[in-house]
Amino acid sequence: MPSGSFSTVAPAPGCNGQDGDRRQSPPYDFAARFQQDSVGRIMKRMHGSESGTWFWTCHEGGARGTVATKEEAVVEVERAYTRRIVKxxxx
Incomplete structure (x- = not known):
């Protein structure tokens, strides 16, 4: 993971792939955190025409996109969240 401002990119809570959970199991579903706050989500697409790409979203402001690697997704969430913080x- 590139060095940046995020303290962690950890598996998203509740993503265990059991009990009909449609979300993906780690290591393909991550919560981007800044300090104690969850600020975004990063998920690897496993099916369809975008299979193998990484989807990212920033909770504040609604920025989102698809990139080739998890590392790129981390950078994009950091960029979107930073833009939101500095308005x-x-x-």
Whole structure:
């Protein structure tokens, strides 16, 4: 994982692949955290035309996208969350 501002990128809570849980099991589903707050999610796509790519989303502001690697997804969540904190897109 690239060195950045996030303290952790950990498996998303409740993602155990059991009891009909449709979410993916680790190591393909991660919660991006800054300090104690969950600020985003990173998941590997396992099916369909985008299989093998990584989907990312930032909870605040709704930024999201798809990239080739988990490391790129971490960078994108960091970038989106940082832009939100500094209000870079506010007018």
């Amino acid at each position: 870079a897109d506010w007018r």
